[in-house]
Amino acid sequence: DVVMTQSPLSLPVTLGQPASISCRSSQSLVHSDGNTYLSWFHQRPGQSPRRLIHKVSNRDSGVPDRFSGSGSGTHFTLKISRVEAEDVGVYYCMQGTHWPLITFGQGTRLEIK
Amino acid sequence: QLAESGGDLVHPGGSLRLSCSGSDFTFSDYAMHWVRQTPGKGLQCVSAINDKGDITHYADSVKGRFTISRHNSKNTLYLQMSSLRTEDTGVYYCTTTRYWGQGTLVTVSS
Numbered sequence A: 001d002v003v004m005t006q007s008p009l010s011l012p013v014t015l016g017q018p019a020s021i022s023c024r025s026s027q028s029l030v031h032s033d034g035n036t037y038l039s040w041f042h043q044r045p046g047q048s049p050r051r052l053i054h055k056v057s058n059r060d061s062g063v064p065d066r067f068s069g070s071g072s073g074t075h076f077t078l079k080i081s082r083v084e085a086e087d088v089g090v091y092y093c094m095q096g097t098h099w100p101l102i103t104f105g106q107g108t109r110l111e112i113k
Numbered sequence B: 001q002l003a004e005s006g007g008d009l010v011h012p013g014g015s016l017r018l019s020c021s022g023s024d025f026t027f028s029d030y031a032m033h034w035v036r037q038t039p040g041k042g043l044q045c046v047s048a049i050n051d052k053g054d055i056t057h058y059a060d061s062v063k064g065r066f067t068i069s070r071h072n073s074k075n076t077l078y079l080q081m082s083s084l085r086t087e088d089t090g091v092y093y094c095t096t097t098r099y100w101g102q103g104t105l106v107t108v109s110s
Helices: none
Strands: A004-007 A010-013 A019-025 A038-043 A050-054 A067-072 A075-080 A089-095 A108-112 B002-005 B016-022 B032-037 B043-049 B056-058 B066-071 B076-081 B090-095 B104-108
Touching: A004 A089, A010 A019, A019 A038, A019 A089, A019 A108, A038 A067, A050 A067, A075 A089, B002 B090, B016 B032, B016 B090, B016 B104, B032 B066, B032 B076, B043 B066, B043 B076, B056 B066, B076 B090
Parallel strands: A010 A108
Antiparallel strands: A004 A019, A019 A075, A038 A050, A038 A089, A067 A075, A089 A108, B002 B016, B016 B076, B032 B043, B032 B090, B043 B056, B066 B076, B090 B104
C-alpha cells in the first residue's frame, strides 16, 4: 500500500496567520494518465470529511481561495494564507492514484493559539 | 447526496448490512468506497468498488468477512459485514471521495 505521511500532526496557529501542512507519499502519485490524484480534506468535530482540493491544486466548489495546494511526485503541501476560526479541525491528504488502494494520511489537527 | 444506514450495536461474531443511498448526482459514474473512522483515529478505506461493480477491493483486515456491492439502478451501495470483531467498531462513511455521507456507527461489543 502507498503510505501517506503528514507533518506536523498538530498545528497551533494564530488567527490571521498562515498555515502549512506537508504530505509525503511512499510512491510517486503520478498516474499513467498523466494526472496526480492527490486530494486534501477537512473534518470538523462531529462532521464528515469535506474535500477541499483535488488533483493537487484544484479547489472544490465553495472552498475559499485562502486554501491552496501544490506539489508533485511524492511531496505535497496544503497552505492556508490567513487562518480563520472556522478552519479548526483535522486535515487529511489522500491518494487516489493507486486506486482501488486509496490511502489517507494520519491527519493534522489545526487549532487556534 | 449520500445517506448511510444500517449501523447498530452487534456482538462479536455477528453480522450487519450497511446501505448507502445516493442522490443529486449520477451514481453510476462514480467508483464508491466504504471508509472507516475508528475512535480517535484516522480514515481507512476498508472496501472499494468501481463504477460498473465488477472490480472490488478489500483491506486485508476485512478480506473474507466483508462484501461490497452496488445496485446502480437503485443508486445504492452496500456493505455486508460478517464475523464482526471488536476492532471493526467505528463510523462507516460511504463516499465517492468527492461526496461523503454523514456516516453510520457500527459498535461491536459483548
